[in-house]
Amino acid sequence: MAKDVENITIRIAEIMINELKLEDVTPETFDPEIDLVDEVGIDSMDLATVALVVQDEYGIRIDEDDYQKLTTIRFIAEYVQERM
Amino acid sequence: MKTVSSLLDEEWHKRYKSISKLNIRSSIYDVTNRCNLRCKGCFFFSSDEDKAAKEEMDLQKWEVFIDREKERGVNLAILIGGEPTICLDRVEAFYSRLPTFCATNGLIKVPRDRFPHLMVGISLWGDEEDEKLLRGKDTFPISSRNYEGDSHAYYLYTITPKQIGKTERIVNRIRDVGLKIHMQLLSNDEGVEEFFWTHEELKDIRAEMDDMLDKYPDVVISSNYYHEVITTGKMFDRQFGWGECPSVTEPIDRRDPRPKHLMGFIRWASDLKTMHRCCTSETRDCSTCKDGAAHMSWVMVNKRAHIRSEQDLKNWIEVYEMFAKLYQFIPW
Numbered sequence: 001m002a003k004d005v006e007n008i009t010i011r012i013a014e015i016m017i018n019e020l021k022l023e024d025v026t027p028e029t030f031d032p033e034i035d036l037v038d039e040v041g042i043d044s045m046d047l048a049t050v051a052l053v054v055q056d057e058y059g060i061r062i063d064e065d066d067y068q069k070l071t072t073i074r075f076i077a078e079y080v081q082e083r084m
Numbered sequence: 085m086k087t088v089s090s091l092l093d094e095e096w097h098k099r100y101k102s103i104s105k106l107n108i109r110s111s112i113y114d115v116t117n118r119c120n121l122r123c124k125g126c127f128f129f130s131s132d133e134d135k136a137a138k139e140e141m142d143l144q145k146w147e148v149f150i151d152r153e154k155e156r157g158v159n160l161a162i163l164i165g166g167e168p169t170i171c172l173d174r175v176e177a178f179y180s181r182l183p184t185f186c187a188t189n190g191l192i193k194v195p196r197d198r199f200p201h202l203m204v205g206i207s208l209w210g211d212e213e214d215e216k217l218l219r220g221k222d223t224f225p226i227s228s229r230n231y232e233g234d235s236h237a238y239y240l241y242t243i244t245p246k247q248i249g250k251t252e253r254i255v256n257r258i259r260d261v262g263l264k265i266h267m268q269l270l271s272n273d274e275g276v277e278e279f280f281w282t283h284e285e286l287k288d289i290r291a292e293m294d295d296m297l298d299k300y301p302d303v304v305i306s307s308n309y310y311h312e313v314i315t316t317g318k319m320f321d322r323q324f325g326w327g328e329c330p331s332v333t334e335p336i337d338r339r340d341p342r343p344k345h346l347m348g349f350i351r352w353a354s355d356l357k358t359m360h361r362c363c364t365s366e367t368r369d370c371s372t373c374k375d376g377a378a379h380m381s382w383v384m385v386n387k388r389a390h391i392r393s394e395q396d397l398k399n400w401i402e403v404y405e406m407f408a409k410l411y412q413f414i415p416w
């Protein structure tokens with residue numbers, strides 16, 4: 001279970017880096033606790049882009065109303081894991 | 085990876101924190117199709133937007149509509165027109181439900197006993213000569229009498245190419261009546277002869293706007309970066325225009341790819357059903373559009389792009405602060 005979240009965390013980081021073309025960071029160095037909105041400048045449009053790929057890949061639905069809770073990669077990974 | 089904390093010192097980080105969670109969601113409302121002036125080049129009348137929709141006259145329908153807007157997540161109502169103060173009941177319907185900003189020509193005074201904190205932006209198109217030529221009369225003596233010393237009002241000074249070298253006088257006139265000022269530029273294509281920005285003039289006016297902000301920081305609500313972006317139409321290597329504009333009505337925006345934009349933004353016509361294309365007129369040429377709010381919003385919605393150096397992020401913060409001050413989300 002813990003390993004699942006770890007794997008999902010790395011994969012979400014990778015999706016985020018690829019989709020948003022983030023520089024100077026790898027899935028391994030992406031701090032899963034960092035506040036994506038406040039610190040990285042991710043907005044709801046960015047989240048929607050990432051959510052599309054995540055939904056497809058994990059076969060889940062991410063409700064737009066939940067975006068405000070998805071403020072770190074860790075939170076996104078846990079959210080995905082709960083719905084898988 | 086560059087992050088906000090890695091780029092800012094404590095003081096700037098505090099400033100950032102005071103705006104980063106504001107989450108402003110604005111929409112624009114044509115309160116009425118009527119106006120007590122007929123300015124040359126007013127985008128509303130020159131593009132026949134006054135005829136695009138039949139004004140809703142039933143106040144109750146406005147109230148229901150505004151409640152729906154609030155439910156939709158709008159937390160800033162920007163009232164334009166026509167002249168909103170002709171219909172104070174409608175203005176009140178917004179004001180009693182939502183943070184509200186009212187654009188006006190200042191000829192009718194918003195009664196402060198009824199609207200104590202309503203933020204009012206008074207339009208001014210230049211000096212006496214320009215005002216007479218463009219609007220048929222110099223509105224400043226009347227609007228300044230109506231709003232002298234009002235802490236919830238400021239002048240929205242639309243600079244025309246004829247104002248180069250003259251802006252300081254206007255800033256002083258406004259300062260002398262105890263009001264603040266925000267500067268914007270007349271767009272090239274507003275159908276007014278001889279009011280056309282050349283490249284050189286835009287360079288000159290940028291320097292002048294910077295100068296005014298430098299000299300009168302307590303009066304002028306602006307930022308150097310905003311001056312740069314609005315006069316050059318550039319943000320980094322990107323060019324402002326249709327492909328980049330953030331102020332397009334979201335439900336009818338068919339652009340692909342869709343650029344960063346104001347979430348949930350709609351400009352509503354006064355029938356409460358029709359949606360206009362964007363925050364200004366549909367007939368305007370996007371490649372020469374100088375709309376101030378659209379340029380400000382362009383910077384604001386592109387936060388991540390500015391988290392790349394200390395100066396870029398500070399520029400972003402200053403533009404966001406300017407917007408937040410103009411719409412009363414943070415104090416002057």
Ligand code: SF4
Nearest residue numbers: 119121122123126189
């Ligand atoms: S006062 Fe405003 S709405 Fe009225 S004609 Fe002039 S620019 Fe247009």
Ligand code: SF4
Nearest residue numbers: 329362368370373378
């Ligand atoms: S006219 Fe200006 S505000 Fe309207 S869509 Fe074009 S660039 Fe944007």
